[in-house]
Every structure is written in C-alpha cells, then in structure tokens.
Amino acid sequence: MKITLSPTAFLLFSLVAAVGCTSVNIQRYDMSGDNIAELRRLHQPSLTQLRVGKFTSYKPENKSVRCRMYGPIQMPAGQSFESYIQSALISELKDAGLYSESAQTELNGHLEMVDLNTGEISGGSMVPGSAWWLIKVKFTMAGDDDSFTVEDRYRFLPAFGANEACLQAAQLFVPAVQDFLRQLFNHSGFRKGIQAN
Numbered sequence: 001m002k003i004t005l006s007p008t009a010f011l012l013f014s015l016v017a018a019v020g021c022t023s024v025n026i027q028r029y030d031m032s033g034d035n036i037a038e039l040r041r042l043h044q045p046s047l048t049q050l051r052v053g054k055f056t057s058y059k060p061e062n063k064s065v066r067c068r069m070y071g072p073i074q075m076p077a078g079q080s081f082e083s084y085i086q087s088a089l090i091s092e093l094k095d096a097g098l099y100s101e102s103a104q105t106e107l108n109g110h111l112e113m114v115d116l117n118t119g120e121i122s123g124g125s126m127v128p129g130s131a132w133w134l135i136k137v138k139f140t141m142a143g144d145d146d147s148f149t150v151e152d153r154y155r156f157l158p159a160f161g162a163n164e165a166c167l168q169a170a171q172l173f174v175p176a177v178q179d180f181l182r183q184l185f186n187h188s189g190f191r192k193g194i195q196a197n
Contacts, residue, residue, distance in 0.1 A: 013194040022062070022071040022163075024170045029088040031095060032178040038185055041097030047194045050093060050107050053142060055086040057111040065116050067166035073116070073173075082111040085137065088177050089184070098194065105193060109178035111135075112149070118165040119158025131158035133169070133176035139184070141193040148189030152180040 061080045064072035075084055086109065093099035115135040120130040136151040154176035159165040184190050 023074050024071070024085075024167055025074050025076055026066075026170050026173045029084065029177060030073055030174055031088075031092055031181070035092050035178060035182050035185060036095050038182070039092065039098055042098070042185070042191070042194070044125045045096070049098055049103040050105050050194060051099065051101055051103040052086060052090050052093070053106040053108040053111045055082040055109045057082040057113065058177075059068055059111075062114075065077060065114065067116060067169055068162040070162040070166040071164060079107075081114045082106065082109070083110065085109070085135070085177060085180070088164065089181060092181060095130065107190075107193065108140050110138045110139055113151075116169055118162075119160075122160050127158070129155045129157075129170070131156050131165070135176060137184075138181075139185050139189065142187075146189065146192075148187060150180065150184045150187055152176075152183045154179045 056078065060082075062081050063078065064074045067073050075081060079087070087105075090099060113134060115134040116132075116140075117134075118131050120127045132153045132155045134151070135154050136149065138147055138149045139148040154172070156168070156172050159168050
C-alpha cells in the first residue's frame with residue numbers, strides 16, 4: 001500500500017526528524033581557579049599526595065545524554081562521562097601540587113549517576129531552579145576499607161525552547177563538574193584520605 005503525505009504532514013515529519021538528529025557537544029574541561037586555590041590551601045607538609053586510579057561507571061563508556069526532543073548532548077573527543085570527570089580531577093590535583101603517579105594513596109571512583117533535567121513548566125512558565133545536572137560518584141581510597149559518596153545537583157535557570165535549553169545545558173556541564181569537584185575536595189572522606197600517616 002502506498003502512503004502519500006500531504007505537504008503539511010511532510011513538513012512536520014521533516015522538522016521532527018531534523019530536530020531528533022541534532023546534537024550539541026560539551027566543552028573540554030576548564031580548571032576552576034577557586035578549586036585550585038582551595039587545594040593549595042590544603043597542600044601542607046602534613047598532607048600526602050594522591051594518584052587517581054580506576055574510574056568505572058554504571059553505564060560504562062557512556063558518551064551522551066538525551067535532551068528533550070532536541071537530541072543528544074555529547075562528550076568531547078569521544079570521552080565517556082567517567083573519564084571526563086577522572087581527567088578533570090587529575091588536572092586540578094596536579095595544578096595544586098597534590099598529584100603524583102608514584103603516590104601510595106590511590107583514589108578510585110565509580111560513577112553511580114549522571115542525569116540532566118532541563119526544567120519544569122508550571123502555569124505556562126519555567127519553574128526557577130528546576131533545571132540541573134546531577135553527578136554522583138562513590139570514591140574509595142586504596143588500602144582503606146572506608147568509602148564515601150559525593151552527590152552534587154548543580155542547578156541553573158531553565159530555558160523554555162528545546163534548542164536554547166540543550167545548548168545551555170551543554171555549556172553548563174563544565175561548571176557542574178567544577179562544583180562537583182568542589183564538593184569532593186571539601187568532603188571529610190577526601191580530607192581524611194590525604195592526611196599523611
């Protein structure tokens with residue numbers, strides 16, 4: 001049976017298909033000056049350096065997240081979410097002088113969740129603070145039976161249109177990771193791990 005679409009139906013189908021194929025890329029990580037300053041304040045003779053070990057994920061090698069009907073938000077250069085966060089962590093520890101490949105203390109991570117909400121609508125308007133990136137990682141220190149979990153919900157003002165909302169979400173993943181690492185560096189489990197024995 002041959003199906004014929006009207007010009008209007010064909011146009012709508014084409015628009016939906018085009019929107020569904022659109023994607024946007026997250027930017028490469030940019031170190032946080034505030035995080036570096038905080039780590040440098042911690043870098044004292046009484047503290048030990050770290051090396052960063054294996055980072056695993058609940059969705060291994062996941063490189064994108066869906067955003068409304070717009071399409072996927074993709075990681076840069078084929079990175080996965082777990083490798084992106086791992087690299088960001090290493091870069092900030094290195095810049096602060098707290099990283100060494102030969103360090104005895106190893107920090108490992110398991111990404112338990114990365115989620116995106118681009119906002120909620122109420123009464124025809126976007127609800128302030130209803131857009132967020134959620135990052136949750138369980139950390140362990142090699143040689144230490146204790147583990148600790150850092151969960152950070154980075155909130156931002158939602159945008160109404162899918163195009164604007166998804167572009168904005170992609171741009172804000174870097175500050176979301178910066179904020180997540182800030183929570184890590186201030187966590188008692190992390191600070192306990194860098195105390196010299």
